[in-house]
Amino acid sequence: MSQKKILVIDDSATIRRLVDSTLSPAGYVVVLAPNAEDGVARAAEVLPDLIILDHQLPGTTGVEVCEQLLADDLLKNIPVIASSTLRKKAYVEYADCPNVVDMLPKPYTSELLLTTVSNALDTAAMIVDSQRDGTAVPEIINPLGDVALSGTFGEFNLRAVLDFLNNCQQEGVLELEGQSQRVWIHVARGRIQAITASGWNAEELIEKLPEALRDLGPVLRLTVAGGSCTQVDGLVQLLDNKVLDPRLLQKLLRHQAAVLLMACFQTPLNTFRFETKRRPPALHDRLALDISVAALLVEGCLADPSSTPVYDTRHVFSRKAMRGQNLDRAGLSAQHQKLLGQLNSPIPLTELADSLEGEPAEIARALYAFVLADLVEAKEVRAGVKVVVLETEPQMTLKLREVAQDAECPCVLKVVRDRLSFQLLLKRQVPDVIAVAVDTEVGQQVWRDYGQQLSDVAWLALGTPGTADVSLSQAFQALERPYTIEELLEAVQSVPETCDAST
Known part of the structure; x- marks a missing residue:
């Protein structure tokens, strides 16, 4: 949270002490003045972001102080919160003071003070401008950013939308709406920075916390909604003061994002909208994840x-x-x-x-x-013969790999083009059939190195007649070029009938 300066003009030492002890720990810079003269002087000196002004001051009133501030071009736009025990009677007097943005009735609690100050800082500029110019105040604070993209998930899936934002290096928030949940995915440079949600049971996320983060369950209840409150703002302040370990808290936010993202991929969603110029909540912005979709999904699973x-x-x-x-x-x-x-x-x-x-x-x-x-x-796949084909001819290799991807392929088919890839496959599992291009140098080398060693494997020789300078006595069958995919599969399927290779 930025260091906002709050000037307190009040003749009560008790009030000044209460405001200072409440706002300072929350990260505000508090400046105190016991009377109107000192208050106006301090305002010109520090140019505060907000003034909390007592209505009844020695020798003057808060209204007169507001008028002095309005008469100074340097001070006229500073928002003011007027405070009084007279309540409605005092409020009327400030009707013609455009710099007064809110009233704080005395006596007040620390919670009310924090809420009033936070709201005033969010809305002050709009209210001062509207009261000075006679224009309407917006009903919602920063309701929406610029909507750059919106639609339904009838035509697009979530992955396609996230890919688009990543490829275009976008910055903003993607809002997803389901039946009863709403999720906000904050991105910068196309990567996910934070994920928050409403309508989600925080206890479900807490149950999935790893043991190392289990003690942070109460914190997750605060962070999942992405809102701002005294406790969350306090966490930001503790991070800024290097009291908290940011790594542990970032792990918590990453877990939150991972579980929420996986749920989004598994839960029916209705609509999406992407808004630019919206940053994540303060805590999430301070501990931005800068992570890919794939990494979060793995962690979520x-x-x-x-x-x-x-x-x-x-x-x-x-x-x-x-x-x-x-x-x-x-x-x-x-x-x-x-x-x-x-x-x-x-x-x-x-x-x-x-x-x-x-x-x-x-x-x-x-x-x-x-x-x-x-x-x-x-x-x-259906249980079938495990086949490795060593083929160097590019077009045939491409066709074989397409067949291997087909769910209707009658065998477990692997296709390689070089000796190293062949060796790696053998380390994983010995196949039932090896089809090798014996009219190539690499094929002949594989035949010489492994023909005797893998005597229990059925060998299928592929090649042009007269070009293979190796003994083919072990090959249960040979296919001459040009051969077809159908001929190769037919030869493989005949293995149980012509040799003792296992299936």
Whole structure:
């Protein structure tokens, strides 16, 4: 919170002490004056953001002080809160003072003082201008920013909208409306800075807090709505004074954003609108996340295992082709980036777990996050022959990979073009069939290195007649170029009939 200066003009030492002890801890700079003369002089000296003015002062009244302020071009636009025990009788006297923006009846509590000051600072400029110029005061404070984008989720999904904002490096707030919830996703440079919500049960978010953050549950009740109150403003002040560890509080806000974002991807939403020129609430702005959609979804799925589907050995995963999605991976751990990098071709969960040396359940939850983000496709495949094809011809390689992505493919098909990729696949799992282009140097090398070593595997030779300088005695079948995809699949399907390879 910025250091707003509040000038208090009151002859009561008790009132001055109350105001000082209430506003100073809240982050305001409080300047005190015991009489009108000192008050006007201090106003010219410090140019306060707001004046709290007693109605009954020694030798004068608050109305006369307001008139002195209005007569000075330097002071006439300073907003004033008039305070009096006379209440309505005193209020009438200030009707012709355009610099008076509110009244504070005595006696008042610390809570009322804080609320009145905060509201006056928010509305002061509008009220002073309207009372001076005779114009109407807006009914809502900063009701909306500039609405740059709006629509329904009948035609667009949430991921598409977030991708658009990221790719265009937008700054503002995306408001989502569901049946009974409203969510605000604050972005800057296209990345998510904070997420707040209304109509959400904060206890559900607290239940999902990791053990290290469990003690901050009461704080989450304050932060989830993104509002401003004494407690939240106090947290900002403690951060500014380096009393609180910002890292722990930022972890809490990140957990809040992750769980809310995942819920948005799983809950039916009705409409969206993106407003520019709106910054996050003070605390969230102070601890901006600057994180990608993918990273938040992964964290959300890891925080709530009950909301993720169960993947098993029937499922294979592959990365989707980029169709306008953003490439932002900010905040994604090295382990999860490595996981995403393993998905160039369909691969089962068990192979991923072996390759990454991780827990299958945790990897499955991260994969579900990528599925939600529309980065990865999960397919359930029929049990079939596991096939690796080593082919260097570009057009045939492309066709084979398209077939491998097809849910109707009768086998678990992996396609590689070089020896290193072939070796990596073998480390994960030994296939039932290896189809190798023996009319290429790399194919001949693989045949020589692994033909005898993998004697239990069915080998399928691919090539042009007379060009393969290797013995093909182990190959259960050979396909001459040009061969078709159908011929290759037919040969693979004949494996159980012609060799002892396992299925």
